[in-house]
Amino acid sequence: MTLHDWLPLLTLLTSLVTGLLIFFLAEQQVRLRTFLNMAGAIIKLALVAVMLWGTFHGQSYETRLPLLGQTDLVLRADALAMLFVGLSSLLWFLTTIYAIGYLEKSPHRSRFFGFFSICVTATVGIALAGNLLTFFVFYELLTLSTYPLVVHRGTPEALRAGGRYLVYTLSGAALLLLGVVWLYVLAGPIEFTAGGVLSHLEEESHRAALIAIFVLLVGGLGVKAAFVPLHGWLPSAMVAPAPVSALLHAVAVVKAGAFGIVRVVYDIYGIKLTESLGVTGPLAAVAAFSIIYGSLRALMQDDLKRRLAYSTVSQLSYITLGVAIVGPLSTVGGVVHLVHQGIMKITLFFCAGNLAETVGIHRISEMDGVAKRMPWTMTAFTIAAFGMIGLPPVAGFISKWYLGLGALQAGQGWGVGVLLMSTLLNAGYFLPILYAAWFKEPHAAWNEKGLKDWWESDWRLLLPTLATAVLSLTAGLLAGLPISPVGWVRMIVKQDYKLWTPFLGIP
Amino acid sequence: MTALTWIFDGLLTAAMVYLAWSLLSERDLFKAVVLFIAFGLLMALAWVRLRAPDIALAEAAISAGLSGVLLLDAVGAIRSPNPVPEDTSSDSG
Amino acid sequence: MNQPTWYALTGVILFSMGIHAFVIRTHLVRRILAFNIMGSGVFLLLVAIAHRIPGAAPDPVPHALVLTGIVVSVSFTAFGLVLLKKIYAKTGKTALIDPTESTSDQTN
Amino acid sequence: MLVSAGAVSTLVCVGGLLRRVWLTGPIRHTVGGWSSPLGIELYADGLSTALLAVTAVIMGTAGFYVVDAIRHKNGHTEGYDSDFFWPLWFFLWTTFNAVFLSRDVFNLYITLELLVLCAVPLLILAGSGAALIAGMRYLLVAMLGSMCYLLGVALLYAQYDTLSIPQLGALMVSSPGTAAAVVLMTLGLLLKTALFPLHFWLPSAHGNAPAAVSALLSGLVVKASFYLLVRLWFGAFAGIVSVGAGNFLGLLGSLAIIWGSLLALRQQRLKLVIAYSTVAQIGYFFLLFPLVIGGTQLCAPSDRVDWLTMAGSGAMYFMLSHALAKAAMFLAAGCIAHAAASDRLNEVIGIGRYLPVSVFAFALAGVSLMGLPPSGGFVGKWMMLKAAFATNQWWWAMVISLGGLLAAAYVFMVLKQTVVFRLVDIRFYEVPRGMQWAALLLALFSLLLGVSGQVPLDLLAVGSPFSPRAGQGWLP
Amino acid sequence: MDTILGDTLTPHGLAWLLLFGLPLTLAAAAAARPVRRMALPLAPWSMVPALAVAVWPLPAADYPWLLLGLRLGLDQTGRIFLSFTAFLWICSGIYAKSYLAEDPKRHRFFAFFLLTAAGNLGLTIAQDMIGFYLCFVLMTFAAYGLIIHQGSHAARHAGLIYVILAVFGEVLLVTAIIMIGLAGSGNVINPGQVVSQAVHRNLIMALLLMGFGIKAGAVPLHVWLPLAHPVAPTPASAVLSGAMIKAGLLGWLRFLPLGAAALPNWSALCLAAGLTAALYGVAVGLTEDEPKTILAYSSISQMGVMLSAIGIGLALPKSWPLVMATLLLYALHHSLAKGALFLAVGMTGAVHAGRFQRLFFRAGTLLPALAMAAAPLTSGALAKTAIKEVALLLPSFWRELLTWVLTLSALATALLMAHFLCFFWSRNETEHGHHQPAAGQWYSWTLLLIAVLSAAWLLTPMQLEPLRGKLLSPSWWWGSTWIVLLGGLLGWAQWRRTGRTGKMVLPAVPPGDILIPVATLLKQLHKVGYSAVQRVRGKDLMRQLLAWRTAVHLRPALLSILRGGEESISRWTAVGTLFFLLAMILLTIILS
Known part of the structure; x- marks a missing residue:
């Protein structure tokens, strides 16, 4: 075993060990806790950077530990995995800074940061999982470690939301487990392999079973990916503290679901099989419905975080739509949205949290003129909102562009219709916020909670927000670079899926 | 086997069944226990009939004797005036 | 029908009477009695089947089993009676209330 | 001192046995040189060794818990300081070992009776009226069950002239007498195992015993009669029981899962929640029967060896993990009750702040009950699910899944109560660390079963009773 | 690396970026409190390089790393457009400096003014579709700030109408360019052949005509124009009418298959x-x-x-x-x-x-x-x-x-x-x-x-x-x-x-003419739609399905079954009956 074989495991351990250590810290040991948090996040970032560099140059990293019979616990850093790992470790780093500022002086911080780190461990585990069982193990770990975060405040409302979260996610996981087991029985150990691993099965004799398994798997994953009507947990989970919402909506939970669907379609079933089973159509329909429904519901919310939550329901399904519209371009659009949605949505939640913490704003109707008080926060919000609408040069546009191209390429023009409809609705629920914040006069003095400083708020709340906003902007602006998210995804599509066509735009 | 033995066995088993029945349906507990001791003695006879003298001895001594005494003691104890329950409130604990 | 079979039949009858009484009687002493009757029935059956070959010496194994069984059932009886006395002393009851009452907390 | 010496020596012996079984396969030992049927023959294969090991772990850890509880007793005594406690404790341990090592139907009967005669006195040590009544009911149930069982034994001996399980397995043929014996023995054991709808005695017994005893009752005692049932159905009765019979037990098991879980959700005392959870989990174990027996008919002959062994090992694995987890839960509940002087759910609100270790132990054990990875429960569930699909019995897979969800419901119901903020601070009694860590240790063991699943699985496979080669008759 | 950088580091590459970047930078400066005093005097002059380039054209430059490959350059059309656009912006800029000298919100005005200018100039020099679209969007949305600058009711109303139409326009345009891109030109503007031969030619044509028509004020998509021009500050109106609506025209010139078929x-x-x-x-x-x-x-x-x-x-x-x-x-x-x-x-x-x-x-x-x-x-x-x-x-x-x-x-x-x-x-x-x-x-x-x-x-x-x-x-x-x-x-x-x-x-026609009946119609539709959605709201399907808590805690029927059932199967008689029943069932199964 060389260091190469241990890197994925080490990446996992950086946050796991941090989390476990933090559990044992007393509430008052703020400095030590902060040090541990930051050290863990930075070491993880460094390890991820090394692996990214290696993956980019064609190296592979794999840790294999015995788990059960012929099935190992496999952690493998392929390009798709690194996309997700890179996203989550970077955003973890930022969210940790944010959370330290956000939770200053609130109780139970050791518990919070402990579970927080474990949550990230689970996410990285999901990303690096090299087979279906490993994926499932971390998928469940994620559910368990997020629950304490959702109910962190301990209010009746939080407990209710936590209960809902559990009902949905555990039911989803039960479906998923059924699908996973069935698939293992049918096809033996399932290692994620580009192009799918089920090609050795005779499609005809197993057709019904394969479709049933697909439905189970996607149904199970769809709960976390917040497909309508499996999304009910997401809007109520917004009672959690803002860093948790950021985790739920951008980094970990919903992403895990969407990422799982990508894995199922590309690395388990393979495009060919998925298409010939005839399941892509219904999947695309579900995704389209979620996109529209989520946007419509978002339009009706006054609570800022609720609106953002429904927006997630809608945006998440872009990823699935990209996958379900079978084609290289839509794949690029869908998969890259995994990253783009993440950085944009986390910006929005950071902003919402910052507004709530600094000036006590929770509802959109209270946001009149807030940009005068918090121009930087609202600038970040504006950038991210434009990205969500899909306007250039923010990252969201790149996703939309490829999704649209892909839908047309696959001869599914209705997909473009869905995108446009969604764009209009997104504009419908984001632009009024921007208008109110920038152009309306404030009603009364702000309910000041933040620092009156040179900064408009606690710098730990502001800096991560600005960083992610800049990321959203650069991810779109520098899309031509091979190391930009979309460049990376193009590489994945080219390498892993062998679906490269000359239409991908820039070589 | 002779008819006599048949008759004896028949009577013995019939008596056992009858005794069992009556002791199980007897209203007076004390009487029931006495009937049970009698039943035990009949059982001992039955063991002898089945050529199991070792069991017969054991039955007479242990089952009829020891059990009988214990039962009588217990019946005596619960017939005595009802003691005040010490602490009923802790029952649910 | 031979003699052992006759006794075996008696054993079955005793067992059935015992089990019936065990279930429908509530007084604990009666239950313990019923248990003993059941036991006697089973033992009769066991010894009866030891006479598998008519005339030959009976199989010693069932005898050993029955002896052990008698010891066990006496232990049960004795322990049951001790327990009964304790219950009586504590609660003044000689019959079992339904378990839902003793777990008691199933109200709304 | 004596207590630790006893515990340590037993642990060492079990360890040695485990090593030998692991290395050389099943061991047979005839006590005093007398062979069956009169003599006592001891037999250790992978399954029994695993059970011995789990018993040793639970008894050892719970013993440690008790020692600490005695040392720091508060007003809320649970009867650990009785003079009878330690003798009964070690007798119980002995009888467990005897049950798991016996291999003839009568020996098993005797050991099972002895088990009851040790368990009920331990149960009533709590001394409350409810405990006495629960103990009495348990005793009566044991009486009824054992008599039925014994009648079955008599009927079997009458027909086949042997008591040894392997010999019976080779000889048994279908006949009304045999069928009656099978039914009587099975029903007697079902009653003792508290399978729905015959579970009525269990919640009050397990809910009213001292916590450490509840841990043994729920963790091990019900397993003993279930173990017997497994040995019989896959050893002696293998030629008799049909797919329908297996499905019948599976059906009862499924009902138990639903019924037990729903009632657990309705309880307002922590220990009763856990007790009803045991009712539900027992149902889970019984899915073993349809999975293995049904599998013989429903899957292709070439696959049978693997899948049936997998189903059996999976259920056994689930049982082992449940034993550890359930014991951990009761010990944790004991800590909570010790601190709050009550185990009513509305009086332990927010206790997690004061007893983080105990609540964490409860949560970890809950993970295992729900069958979430990484836990022993997950490994067992995984294998059972796999077997269900492999033998084309997907409906049992549904039940298995549902069971996990229902378990999650009541586990989180408790966790929710204990982790919530409490506005008014209430003083709790100090809970000694040893008690808390004992619970956590067991929970961690249950988790460990999931992290390194292969070793115990290999152990279970040593002379597995579920392999079609081992059970001679039940292949069509 | 060179292929990625393209012409970025060549003098003309940097010059193009400067042309576009200068107004952007000044816009940011005008918004930033510490430096905005310095930014305002420079504002009009930031467009001078654009005018200079129109007079002395530069060779086109490629930036593969920017967006999906940005390309900046000038053809004859672009040159003329750039010259009058830049000139008008410069004049308006100078004018605005005096016109708004006492307006307290002048910094905000100039920020939007310069952003709009950057977009307008940028789209003139963009030679790739995404670059063009980016600048078009920038111009469109920044102009919103100009229209509602006064903050009066009329201004806000005009802004609303403008932004609604603008969003629709963007949607139509992005569809069109996606379709053109897929039809064969990738990201590079290549009208004519591609569009005229595209499968969806008619659809693309319709989208382009409507999408740019909104900006160009083509009837009946013109309704924002008579509302927005009067309320915007005068220099803004000048560029709106003089330069910005010409951007719509430029869009047609660039994208329609003119001269091809x-x-x-x-x-x-x-x-x-x-x-x-x-x-x-x-x-x-x-x-x-x-x-x-x-x-x-x-x-x-x-x-x-x-x-x-x-x-x-x-x-x-x-x-x-x-x-x-x-x-x-x-x-x-x-x-x-x-x-x-x-x-x-x-x-x-x-x-x-x-x-x-x-x-x-x-x-x-x-x-x-x-x-x-x-x-x-x-x-x-x-x-x-x-x-x-x-x-x-x-x-x-x-x-x-x-x-x-x-x-x-x-x-x-x-x-x-x-x-x-x-x-x-x-x-x-x-x-x-x-x-x-x-x-x-x-x-x-x-x-x-x-x-x-x-x-x-x-x-x-x-x-x-x-x-x-x-x-x-x-x-x-x-x-x-x-x-x-x-x-x-x-x-x-x-x-x-x-x-x-x-x-x-x-009688005078109210500004916005045909907007009035359309708006009334839309309001009615909105009312109907909203009430319909309100009715559906809250009836979350999944919530109903998965409401186990409701099932367990609230449904009295289930409760009584649970409690009553548990009680009744706990009686000894019931236990005996069940025991016997189960025994009989099992016996039947085994014997059958």
């Missing part, structure tokens, strides 16, 4: 829509009494003329170079003249200034108005004549129609300009309280007037040079003069007839 149906549609707009705009404008609104409707009318020229191009691909030259000329003329007129509206205080200034002001307003009315020697004459020349190439029906309508439109425009001038001048005399225009306003306006006079003649596209000589000959004068005179007379007469109040016989 003859599309008679689309040509007919464009011609019809354009001619209708040309007349409709004037007709509605004549009923208005607000100078800026009148000018806005005039713009609608003029854009209609340009759309009909596009229609000509769609019919005659071979003559496209000529048609395009005409269009460029027309756009140049209209942009400068309309810009000058709008700037004049902001200088009404001049009538109270000295005599010379008043005279200069009057003459200065008359000049662009005459140009609009195509008086001889003006740029308008050149542009209109060119279009008439081009119209002669059409087949007979359209040729006749176009000639007639163009003549009619010229007359109408003259009438409208007379209406405007009478109105404007008279109002100046009656109204008081206007500030004297500052020096910067005079100075920038004068600069623009000079351009109105000269630019069309200096920058006449090569293809139209013969026309220039023709127009200078007096024989042509009469032909155009009588129309101007007639129109002017009619306008004056009308004004006199209504008693110098400008009140019309016809």
